[in-house]
Amino acid sequence: MITSALPSDASTTAWALAARAGDTEAFEHLVRALHRDVLRYVSHLCADPQAADDLAQDTFLRAFGSVHRFEGRSSARTWLLSIARRAVIDGFRHAAARPRAYDAGDWELAVERAQPRGVPGFDDGVALLDLLEALPVERREAFVLTQMWGLPYEEVASMCGCPVGTVRSRVARARATLVEMVKAVDLAA
Incomplete structure (x- = not known):
């Protein structure tokens, strides 16, 4: 066993x-x-x-x-x-x-009402998801798997069917894009 x-x-x-x-x-x-x-x-x-x-x-x-x-x-x-x-x-x-198909009249309002409110860290999590969602799919996937989940670059490359260098490039570009987006949000606030 x-x-x-x-x-x-x-x-x-x-x-x-x-x-x-x-x-x-x-x-x-x-x-x-x-x-x-x-x-x-x-x-x-x-x-x-x-x-x-x-x-x-x-x-x-x-x-x-x-x-x-x-x-x-x-x-x-x-x-x-x-x-x-x-x-x-x-x-x-x-x-x-x-x-x-969706039968209800105003599905957007129903979704808004179903969202949790007042949960500690919820707004930060939503902001992070919004930032990640703005990334191109390949970059987001490489970033999440390596930086958030901690998987080795080699495993991610194997999963995505691309060279390790491509994964490293996608992560670096995702980081740069996220930094630019955070700076833009800070300047707008």
Whole structure:
């Protein structure tokens, strides 16, 4: 039996390799160890908390179906986050093909009323999300994964399918843009 309080990339990768060999218990350990990371990642990418659970579940279903192809060339975390990224992209494509209807008259007012107010740090969080949202998608993704989540540049490059230098460039440009936007807000205030 494989156990760990705070599983490392090495132990999660070992569980994935054991699952590849047919050990269903190892796959359960892998899911428990990385579920939170996958859920946070898809929540960030899709910005729809209601869809995040479904996308995380879809990620693990896809992983279960393809674990036999996992070779351990990257960590299991990187492998799962890559699958999660594709699940979110496929979700966007599916949603674009089948738009949802909304029955209420003033949906914008309903959304405004549903937003939390007076929560400590909430306004700063909203401001940060607004600033991040203004970044181009590739730069925002590289910045969030490396600077906020602390993932190594090599893993992010593997997940995004680009060279490490490209990730470094995207992060540097995102930082520069964020600094310019904060300065502009400070000057306007």
